[in-house]
Amino acid sequence: MSTRQTIEAAANSMPASAPGLRTKLRANGVNMTFNRDGKSMSVLENIDLEVGDGEFVCLLGPSGCGKSTLLSTIAGFLAPTSGEVSIDGEAVRGPDPRRIFVFQERGVFPWLTVEGNIGFGLGKLTRSERAQRIEHYIKMVGLEGFEKSYPHELSGGMKQRVEVARALAVNPDVLFLDEPFGALDSITRMIMRGELLRIWEAERKTILFVTHDIDEAVQLADRVVVMSARPGRIQQIVPIDIAHPRDISSPHYLELRDGILNQIGLAHGI
Amino acid sequence: MSALAEPRKWERLLWPLLASALFLAFWHYAVAWTATKIFPSPLEVERGLVDLIHRGVLYLDILDSLRRVAIGYFAAIAIGIPLGLLFGWYPPVNQVVNPVVQLLRPISPIAWIPVAIIFFGVGDYAAIFLVFLGAFFPILVTCVDGVGNVPLIYRRAGSNFGLTPPQILARVVFPAALPQILVGLRIALGIAWLVVVAGEMIAVDSGLGFLIIDSRNSGKRYDLVVGAMLLIGVIGLALDFGFRRIEKFKAVRWGFRNEA
Numbered sequence: 001m002s003t004r005q006t007i008e009a010a011a012n013s014m015p016a017s018a019p020g021l022r023t024k025l026r027a028n029g030v031n032m033t034f035n036r037d038g039k040s041m042s043v044l045e046n047i048d049l050e051v052g053d054g055e056f057v058c059l060l061g062p063s064g065c066g067k068s069t070l071l072s073t074i075a076g077f078l079a080p081t082s083g084e085v086s087i088d089g090e091a092v093r094g095p096d097p098r099r100i101f102v103f104q105e106r107g108v109f110p111w112l113t114v115e116g117n118i119g120f121g122l123g124k125l126t127r128s129e130r131a132q133r134i135e136h137y138i139k140m141v142g143l144e145g146f147e148k149s150y151p152h153e154l155s156g157g158m159k160q161r162v163e164v165a166r167a168l169a170v171n172p173d174v175l176f177l178d179e180p181f182g183a184l185d186s187i188t189r190m191i192m193r194g195e196l197l198r199i200w201e202a203e204r205k206t207i208l209f210v211t212h213d214i215d216e217a218v219q220l221a222d223r224v225v226v227m228s229a230r231p232g233r234i235q236q237i238v239p240i241d242i243a244h245p246r247d248i249s250s251p252h253y254l255e256l257r258d259g260i261l262n263q264i265g266l267a268h269g270i
Numbered sequence: 271m272s273a274l275a276e277p278r279k280w281e282r283l284l285w286p287l288l289a290s291a292l293f294l295a296f297w298h299y300a301v302a303w304t305a306t307k308i309f310p311s312p313l314e315v316e317r318g319l320v321d322l323i324h325r326g327v328l329y330l331d332i333l334d335s336l337r338r339v340a341i342g343y344f345a346a347i348a349i350g351i352p353l354g355l356l357f358g359w360y361p362p363v364n365q366v367v368n369p370v371v372q373l374l375r376p377i378s379p380i381a382w383i384p385v386a387i388i389f390f391g392v393g394d395y396a397a398i399f400l401v402f403l404g405a406f407f408p409i410l411v412t413c414v415d416g417v418g419n420v421p422l423i424y425r426r427a428g429s430n431f432g433l434t435p436p437q438i439l440a441r442v443v444f445p446a447a448l449p450q451i452l453v454g455l456r457i458a459l460g461i462a463w464l465v466v467v468a469g470e471m472i473a474v475d476s477g478l479g480f481l482i483i484d485s486r487n488s489g490k491r492y493d494l495v496v497g498a499m500l501l502i503g504v505i506g507l508a509l510d511f512g513f514r515r516i517e518k519f520k521a522v523r524w525g526f527r528n529e530a
Contacts, residue, residue: 077426097432107427110524111445120441121431152524170431 021052024206025074025174030083032069042231043069047083049225049234053173054204058211058221060260066232067210068178074208075101075176087174097121099174100167104183108151108159108166114138115147117162121170137165140199157188161195168199174206181216193219197244214264218257219246226263236263310493315500318493328481331498332505335466335477338394342401343462350406350458351451354413358447359439364414371410379404379465383472397469397477404465405458412454416447449517449525456513463506478502 032044043066051057059067072078074085076094085092087099095101100121109117115134122130138144141161151159160180167175180196181189197220200207211217217224221240228235238260246253294312301311310318322328357364379400386396420443428442470479478498485494517526 075430095426095430097430099430101426101430103423103427106421107423109424109427109442109445111448111521150520150524 021055023050024053024055025049025051025087025208026085027070027074028084028086030070030073030080030085032066032073032078033081044073044080045231045233047232047234051206051208054206056200056207056209056220056222058209058217058224059227060211060214060217060224061227061232062229062264063212065227065229067212067227070227070232071101071176071178071208071210075099077101097170098172099176100170100172101176101178102163102167102180103178104160104180106183108163110151113148113150114143114154114162117151118165118169120166133169137169140168140202141165141195155188156184157192160184160192164196164199168203168205172205174208177207177209179210179212182211189216196220201244214257214260215248218253218260219248224260226260236260238263308490308492310496314493315497318491319497319501322481322494322497328501331476331478331481332501334474335470335479336505338398338469338477339401339459339462339466342398342466343405343459345398346402346405346409346458346462347455350409351413354410354451355417355439355444355447357410358414358417359443361418371407375407375411379461380468383469386469387473392473394474396473397466400469400473401462401466404461408454408458408461409451412457413447413451416450416454417443419450420446445521449522452517452522452525456510456517459509459513460506463502463509467502478505 027047027049030044030047031042033040033042035041047070059070061067069078073080074092076085076092076096076099101107109120112120115138118137119130119134122133125133134147138147141164143158143161143165146154146158151162154162164180177196181192184192193216196207209217209220218240224238224240225234226236226238227233238256240256242250242252242256298312301309319328357367382400382403383396386399390396390399424442424446425438428438433441466477467479467482470477471483474480475484478501481498482495485491485498517523
């Protein structure tokens with residue numbers, strides 16, 4: 001069977017929903033139209049997607065394909081022109097602390113220390129509970145010793161850890177990550193992927209992860225949602241049926257990756 | 271020692287001191303060579319100031335000027351920052367108010383003197399009002415800009431963590447805009463110090479501005495005129511130097527680097 005057939009066979013048996021998991025999040029016929037200079041521009045067209053509880057899904061596509069817009073819509077920062085997003089069967093009307101959006105490390109507040117950032121969403125806890133929670137997540141992301149540091153004293157990777165810890169500290173069910181490792185160097189990026197998977201396996205949050213990096217998507221996701229550009233549509237949903245930790249030189253990994261490359265219209269070889 | 275090494279402490283002091291000494295020497299000899307009867311030499315200025323200190327007047331004048339600046343300046347902060355946050359937070363409000371602000375802003379506080387006297391009479395309040403006006407507009411405008419420049423990401427992060435709009439304003443927008451607001455506050459402090467001298471020349475009978483105009487009017491004591499001018503310079507420098515220390519705090523220092 002050729003790569004393409006494998007992908008299509010898998011995709012046909014796999015609709016826009018997750019196998020064997022309770023549906024956590026559903027996008028139903030989401031359309032998004034922006035008005036720019038008097039012209040209306042369709043950014044998202046008929047997006048149907050289901051994400052299971054505890055599932056790790058990557059939205060993959062070229063820049064400008066609307067994947068970040070889709071993520072902002074699902075997170076409640078933008079209202080769709082038509083269609084609906086629901087989480088736990090409840091329509092999304094705005095952002096909610098149960099679902100935290102992680103920006104590239106640019107979302108870290110520069111006026112707060114590492115501690116202050118991680119404790120930012122914990123205003124309702126008592127002082128000692130908050131301190132405990134902060135300590136726990138500082139340890140989880142490996143920032144011991146930097147509690148009192150300010151973001152401008154940290155590297156890009158450390159800032160990204162702060163932002164992930166700040167998100168996890170409020171104990172959300174869903175994490176939205178918008179190209180979180182895009183600004184990091186390639187070595188740090190590899191390390192951060194490993195860390196994210198370790199945290200995900202420990203905490204089992206539902207993760208929706210936007211990236212334009214095919215390898216990143218295939219290394220991380222349970223399913224990769226491949227999007228086409230302008231207007232953004234879901235082109236294919238590719239399940240990655242490899243257990244973690246993934247051997248990124250195994251034939252099956254390469255087969256899946258090349259299948260997605262084909263799907264996007266990039267054959268091997270540049 | 272390489273050329274890239276940090277200058278040593280005594281070197282950093284040496285050159286400014288040398289430049290000041292050269293300036294004083296130039297001044298001294300210029301007065302001596304031109305044999306002017308009106309313009310004082312540095313030594314005459316020094317003697318005049320020492321005389322004022324002995325009479326206990328100088329100290330009171332400085333205190334009065336600083337008091338007027340403090341009241342006017344802090345009133346401008348107390349009104350300018352909340353208004354600036356409000357206008358910056360609600361762009362429609364700003365669109366309504368902005369034309370008026372932009373119209374009033376270029377008017378020198380000196381031009382307000384007659385109006386200030388109508389409002390407050392000749393006295394302390396008129397001078398304080400002028401200081402307030404001079405400080406108010408830079409504070410308001412930088413605050414509005416600062417709030418407008420807060421990245422959308424920070425506001426989104428704030429609302430994502432369940433903050434209400436007033437909480438976002440206090441815990442996200444204000445600290446994010448603070449470095450820019452501080453720039454406005456520093457400019458405003460400089461202007462306040464400029465304006466108080468002018469105000470004191472017209473509206474009151476104490477302070478360094480009054481000292482200048484009074485020394486000239488009663489007996490043409492140009493040694494005291496120039497002495498007061500130098501004092502104004504030194505105090506202005508000290509205020510600015512003091513303010514710069516605030517910018518070193520880590521919670522705002524990020525905003526004074528090239529990139530946040």
